[in-house]
Amino acid sequence: MSSVNLHIDRIVVHGMPRTGGRHLAIALEEMLRQWAESGLAGTIPGDAPRGIPSLDAGRFRPGATPAQAAGQIVQAIQTRLDARGAAPSTLGTRSRHV
Numbered sequence: 001m002s003s004v005n006l007h008i009d010r011i012v013v014h015g016m017p018r019t020g021g022r023h024l025a026i027a028l029e030e031m032l033r034q035w036a037e038s039g040l041a042g043t044i045p046g047d048a049p050r051g052i053p054s055l056d057a058g059r060f061r062p063g064a065t066p067a068q069a070a071g072q073i074v075q076a077i078q079t080r081l082d083a084r085g086a087a088p089s090t091l092g093t094r095s096r097h098v
Helices: 018-037 066-081
Strands: none
């Protein structure tokens, strides 16, 4: 069984209020936890990048909730790693404090 260690040093989001950033971080942590628990970590191919110095998740749609923005970030991570499996939309979008 293989494992994946994901470390996010910082998230830069322009145009989101400071409180929104905190809620985004909480939602992102929850979605990544769900991704790991669903077994998707094992679907990352062996030739996936070992490090991603930066990742552009694109523009969030106006009025996007922190959970929706987190889903977009997880999808960008999956795309970069070429992880196959369930898309973030199949993961729960509720978070503890969002």
